[in-house]
Amino acid sequence: MFFNMQLTYEIAGGDFGKAGYASSEIKKVLKKLNLDLRIIKKIAVALYEAEVNIVAHAYRGSLTVEIDTVKISVKAQDEGPGIADIDQAMTEGFSTASAQVREMGFGAGMGLPNIKKNADELNISSEVGKGTELEIITYLK
Amino acid sequence: MEAQTFHHALTILTDVCIGCTHCMQVCPTEALRVKNGKAELFDNRCVDCGECMRVCPVNAIIVEQDDFSEIFKYKYRVALVPSVFIGQFPRDIPTRGIYSALLEQGFTHVYEAEHSAELLRESINEYITEYEDKWPVISTFCPAVVRLIQVRFPSLLDHMMQLKPPLDLAAMSYKKHLIDKGHNSDDIGIFYVTPCAAKIAAVKSPVGDESSPINGVINLNFLFNKTYRTLKNNDREQCPIPEKEQLKDFEMTWTLTSGESTHVNRRSLAIDGIHNVIEFLEKLENGEVTNFKFLELRACDESCAGGILTVENRFLTRDRLHNRAKQYLKDVSEGKRLHNKSIDQYKPYLKQHINIKSIPARSMLKLDEDMGEAMKKMERVRNLMCFLPAIDCGACGAPSCQSLAEDIVQKRAAISGCVFIQQSMQMKNKLSNDHALRIMEKTWGENRFDKDCTKKGAKDES
Numbered sequence: 001m002f003f004n005m006q007l008t009y010e011i012a013g014g015d016f017g018k019a020g021y022a023s024s025e026i027k028k029v030l031k032k033l034n035l036d037l038r039i040i041k042k043i044a045v046a047l048y049e050a051e052v053n054i055v056a057h058a059y060r061g062s063l064t065v066e067i068d069t070v071k072i073s074v075k076a077q078d079e080g081p082g083i084a085d086i087d088q089a090m091t092e093g094f095s096t097a098s099a100q101v102r103e104m105g106f107g108a109g110m111g112l113p114n115i116k117k118n119a120d121e122l123n124i125s126s127e128v129g130k131g132t133e134l135e136i137i138t139y140l141k
Numbered sequence: 142m143e144a145q146t147f148h149h150a151l152t153i154l155t156d157v158c159i160g161c162t163h164c165m166q167v168c169p170t171e172a173l174r175v176k177n178g179k180a181e182l183f184d185n186r187c188v189d190c191g192e193c194m195r196v197c198p199v200n201a202i203i204v205e206q207d208d209f210s211e212i213f214k215y216k217y218r219v220a221l222v223p224s225v226f227i228g229q230f231p232r233d234i235p236t237r238g239i240y241s242a243l244l245e246q247g248f249t250h251v252y253e254a255e256h257s258a259e260l261l262r263e264s265i266n267e268y269i270t271e272y273e274d275k276w277p278v279i280s281t282f283c284p285a286v287v288r289l290i291q292v293r294f295p296s297l298l299d300h301m302m303q304l305k306p307p308l309d310l311a312a313m314s315y316k317k318h319l320i321d322k323g324h325n326s327d328d329i330g331i332f333y334v335t336p337c338a339a340k341i342a343a344v345k346s347p348v349g350d351e352s353s354p355i356n357g358v359i360n361l362n363f364l365f366n367k368t369y370r371t372l373k374n375n376d377r378e379q380c381p382i383p384e385k386e387q388l389k390d391f392e393m394t395w396t397l398t399s400g401e402s403t404h405v406n407r408r409s410l411a412i413d414g415i416h417n418v419i420e421f422l423e424k425l426e427n428g429e430v431t432n433f434k435f436l437e438l439r440a441c442d443e444s445c446a447g448g449i450l451t452v453e454n455r456f457l458t459r460d461r462l463h464n465r466a467k468q469y470l471k472d473v474s475e476g477k478r479l480h481n482k483s484i485d486q487y488k489p490y491l492k493q494h495i496n497i498k499s500i501p502a503r504s505m506l507k508l509d510e511d512m513g514e515a516m517k518k519m520e521r522v523r524n525l526m527c528f529l530p531a532i533d534c535g536a537c538g539a540p541s542c543q544s545l546a547e548d549i550v551q552k553r554a555a556i557s558g559c560v561f562i563q564q565s566m567q568m569k570n571k572l573s574n575d576h577a578l579r580i581m582e583k584t585w586g587e588n589r590f591d592k593d594c595t596k597k598g599a600k601d602e603s
C-alpha cells in the first residue's frame with residue numbers, strides 16, 4: 001500500500017540557540033515509525049546539518065519531510081544569499097562562515113559533505129541573491 | 142533483535158496512591174497513566190530512573206527489595222556496599238564502626254563495591270583506545286541511562302561501552318576470594334546494598350550479561366536506618382573489627398559525578414541528572430557533539446550520592462566522600478594504610494570476563510511493529526491533535542495531549558477522555574452529563590468528585 005505523510009518546520013536565520021529544534025521534532029516523529037536505526041541516525045545528521053546551514057547562512061527557511069513506505073525525502077529551502085559555486089561548497093573544509101559563527105563552533109566546512117555522506121541522494125539547486133534548496137533522499141530498504 | 146520483557150523494581154502501592162498527576166508529568170519515557178484513580182506503569186517503557194518516586198506526594202511508589210531474612214539462607218553473608226553508603230553517616234563515625242555494625246546485623250563479611258575501580262580505570266582506557274569506531278564511548282555504569290538509551294535513543298547503542306560495571310566485578314572477585322579460602326560456592330550469598338531502583342533491575346535482569354553474580358539486593362535506606370540505630374546504641378569506641386581491605390582515594394569517589402571521566406586519558410565529559418542526559422543525547426544523535434572520546438552519563442543529580450534510596454543530602458555525601466579520599470592520601474603519605482587488596486590477585490580472571498554482549502534496542506516509542514501501519518497511526522495522531530487543546534493538563538490520565546492521541550490510536554484510550562472534548566460533546570448534546578461524569582470517574586476513581594475534607598490541604602486534612 002502506498003502511504004504518504006508530510007511535516008514542515010519553519011526556521012529563523014541567525015538564531016543559533018534554536019538550531020537543532022526542527023531536526024529534533026522531526027526525529028521524534030521518525031522514532032515512532034519503527035524505522036531501521038541506521039536510517040534514523042543518518043537522517044538525524046543530515047537534518048541537523050541542513051538546519052544549521054539555514055540558520056548560519058540564510059535569512060529564513062524551512063525543513064519539509066515527506067515520508068512514504070519507500071523513502072524519506074527532506075527538502076531544506078531558504079531565502080538567502082544562495083551558493084555561487086556548488087562544487088566548491090561541497091568540498092570538505094570549504095566555508096565562508098564569519099569569525100563570529102566559527103566562534104560558536106560552526107564553520108568547519110563539513111556540513112554539506114556530511115549531508116552527502118548520510119544521504120542516498122542529494123540534489124542542490126541555488127540562485128545567488130535568492131536562496132537555496134536541498135533535496136535529501138534516503139531509501140528505506 | 143529487540144529485548145522483549147524487562148524487570149523493573151519500582152512498584153506502585155495502589156492502596157496508598159491517591160491518583161494525582163505528579164509522577165506522570167515527570168516520567169522521561171511517558172510510562173505512567175492514571176486509570177480508576179490509580180497510577181499505572183507500562184512495564185516495558187520504565188527505565189527505573191525513580192523520578193516518579195521523588196515527586197510522589199504520598200510515598201506510594203516504592204522500590205521492591207529482597208526480604209532481609211534472605212541473607213540467613215547462606216552460611217557466608219557478604220554485604221556488598223557502595224561507597225555512598227559510608228557517605229550517609231556523619232564524619233565522626235569511623236568506617237570500621239559502620240563495618241562492625243553491619244556484622245552485628247548478621248553479615249559475615251563487608252566489601253565495598255568500588256574495589257574494582259582500579260581495574261576498570263585501566264580497562265576503560267584500553268577499551269577507548271581499541272574501539273575508535275565507538276567514539277564517543279558511553280559508560281554503562283548507570284543502568285538507568287543504559288535503559289534510557291535502549292528505549293529512547295536506540296540509534297546510539299553502538300556507542301555503549303561493553304564492560305561490566307564495578308559492582309559485578311567486585312562481586313565476582315570477592316566470591317572467588319572466599320572460594321579460594323575454602324568456602325563452598327553455594328554457601329556464599331552476596332547482597333548488594335543499592336542506592337537506586339535501576340541497580341536492582343540490573344541485578345534481576347542484566348542487560349548484555351546472562352546472569353548476575355549477586356544473590357540479593359537490600360535497599361540502602363533500609364540498611365542505613367538499621368545500621369544507624371545499632372551504632373547509636375553502641376559505644377563507638379568499642380568497634381573491635383578493623384577494615385580488612387581499604388578503598389583507594391579515586392575508588393571512593395568513582396560513583397560521584399566525574400568519578401569515572403577524570404580518569405580517562407582522552408577528552409571526556411561527565412553529565413548528571415536524567416533531563417540533562419536526555420538533552421545531551423539529542424545533540425549526540427544529531428551529530429552535534431564531536432571530539433569527545435568518552436561520556437560518563439548518570440541519571441541522578443550528583444550521581445549515586447543522589448540515588449533515590451539515599452537518605453543524606455547528596456551534597457553532604459559528596460563532601461564526605463571527598464574528605465574520606467583526602468584522608469586516605471594523607472594516611473598513605475604517613476604509611477598508615479593497608480595495601481592488601483584481594484582483588485589484585487584476580488585481575489587476569491576478571492579481565493577475561495569483563496566484557497558484556499552488545500546491548501539490544503527496546504524502542505518502545507514506535508506506534509506499530511509494521512512501518513506502514515505505524516505511519517498510518519502517526520497520521521491519525523496528527524489528525525487527532527487538530528482537535529485536542531494542547532493544554533497538556535493531564536485530566537485525561539495521560540501526561541500530554543500528544544500521548545493521549547498516541548494512546549487512542551493504540552486503542553488504549555478514547556477521545557472522550559479529554560475534558561475539553563467532553564465539554565463540547567455535552568454542548569452539542571452528544572454526551573449526557575451523567576455519561577461524562579462516569580468517564581471522569583473511570584480515569585480518576587469512583588466518587589472522586591464528591592466533597593472530601595480529609596484530603597491533603599483540605600480543612601480536615603488527615
Ligand SMILES: Nc1ncnc2c1ncn2[C@@H]1O[C@H](COP(=O)(O)OP(=O)(O)OP(=O)(O)O)[C@@H](O)[C@H]1O
Pocket residue numbers: 049053054056057058078080081082083089090094095096097105106107108109110111112113132
Ligand atoms: N543554505 C545556504 N545558503 C547559502 N550558503 C550556503 C548554504 N549552505 C551552505 N552554504 C555555503 O557553503 C559553504 C559550505 O557549507 P558547509 O555546511 O559544508 O560548511 P559550513 O556551514 O561553512 O561549516 P559547518 O557546516 O562545518 O559548520 C558555507 O560556508 C556557505 O558558504
Ligand code: SF4
Pocket residue numbers: 190282283284285286336337338339340439440441444445446447448449
Ligand atoms: S546515578 Fe547511580 S544511583 Fe542514580 S540511577 Fe544511576 S547508578 Fe543508580
Ligand SMILES: [Mg+2]
Pocket residue numbers: 049052053056107110111112
Ligand atoms: Mg554547515
